[in-house]
Amino acid sequence: MTDAIVVEGVHKRYGDKRALDGLDLTVRRSTVHAVLGPNGAGKTTAVRILSTLLRHDEGRVEVAGFDVRGRAGEVRRRIGLLGQYAAVDEELGGRQNLEMFGRLYHLGVRRAGTRADELLARFGLADTGRGPVKEYSGGMRRRLDLAASLITDPEVLFLDEPTTGLDPRGRAEVWSAVRSLVGGGTTVLLTTQYLEEADQLADRISVIDAGRVAAEGTADELKAMVAGDRIDVVVRDGSQLVAAAQLLGDGAVVDADRRLIGAPAPDRMATLTRTVRALEEAGIEAEDIAVRRPTLDEVFLSLTDRRPERAEVAA
Template sequence: MDGVHKRYGEKRALDGLDLAVGSGTVHGVLGPNGAGKTTAVRIMSTLLRHDAGRVTVAGLDVRERAGEVRRRIGLLGQHAAVDEQLGGRQNLEMFGRLYHLGARRAGSRADELLERFGLADTGRKAVKQYSGGMRRRLDLAASLITDPDVLFLDEPTTGLDPRGRTEVWDAVRSLVGGGTTVLLTTQYLEEADQLADRISLIDGGRAVAEGTPDELKALVGGDRIDVVLRDASRLVEAAALLGGADLVLDADRRRIGAPAPDRMAALARTVRVLEEAGIEAEDIAVRRPTLDEVFLSLTGQPAGEQRTEKKAKAEKAEVAA
């Protein structure tokens, strides 16, 4: 996507969005609700026409060669597309026939995908009897019925429990290992951290940051060391002994936080200083910034929070002030 714009009446959904996805990778797209993630996916998958800018998928212009693009892509939306009354195999066969594969090829492709996603033993069972993770894996299998070069996953694990989410993650990893290019939109920051080679953070319809997960985390500072004391009354004393700039004290949690530019040296020094002073620590850990902190730093709101017009105007007023 290059400078893409899209409006719905007075609402600006995309405002010059730039997005480049490397072949054979997982590219994550993060943003608050209303940031433009789903609009971008709908444009790239030819379901929606953009107002301005240029969009190419698999080297094809989505406006000029929409039919060819559709034959090269798969799409897994936020809501299940499978029929709960049919069996898993019947669903995949139906999708194959809709893609004009022919009865024999649709059946063989259904068997291949059921085996690939660990659903072969349940292929004849009605989908309404599937767990959430199984249903989502079947949905993912249906999006691959034509063996697409590019797969769009629009918040694929919303509503799944941790086990179901892990099942989908494993399936996505196997796809990328086979050469599929995946564009993933999600509000689960752990999901992007686990799966994405690169991440674009969008807000207000435009990209505000892009890079690997580690590169994005570096935007909000380096590693930090967190110390939790057993005795809250010694918090100030311990902070004075540890010294340094940018110390953060949390009396309620008996915690001291400090920058740790040299991870192991900072850890060793902290343990030594506390032991020499006879101050007991309940926990000491060196950690990197999280994507949650990056998200909050760059958008001013937690992941998943709705970005309303009122809030947007308030943010602009604060910047102007």
């Protein structure tokens, strides 16, 4: 069976600006793939090309087995798109919006109505009454957007930053809606700036930066790739932070607010033992010491070569 999405060596320029610079991506059917990248990485550009809204300059792009340039119509029949910005009409109610989308996709009046009801029920929006969307919470709006992108029951669904701007509750609501889709066989490609979102939802993750893939794998593979466990030390007395950081060596990062120093721990237990001893000899009291795996945040920062902001340390 062919893959749901194939992107090979794709370039896209806006004037002089290179938005995509040799992007590669393969997504197997019925999986969730996250494209994770900072502002301006090229996520929306990629989604727009995949959903036939924008033409690429170079490279190969296939969705659901069809070339997006040569067979755009075939692709469009098989995809759904949730854009970065809402597509629903604020003045209309939820059901009215979905009916309108149904009519846009040439469902008959009756079919559009029943499809709207099915989707409202599925996304927990059935009892929102007739109130206009502008009275909805952020999470409800985004779920309605998601419902609208599913009107035609697409094989492949593109979600461009589905939860940006939502509070944790709204985010959790959207996550559970996305999870319920994949059980039904839909392939989902989602873009996000949230590592946690990629970790929660995606089977595989492509970290992109400056229009190309910096790393690809499962969340665990990515964590292992940057290798290296970390050691965290919280000192009791903030005035000893600098001295403690020096003991931990070159890679130490200080978070003054939390009185925390983080550093690489390549040999785990040996690092731990050495650190405990060195702190003791220097007369620095530690409130907490732990060795742990890197977080996805740390992986992301190291892969996209963006250093974490170092808190200012008063010397």
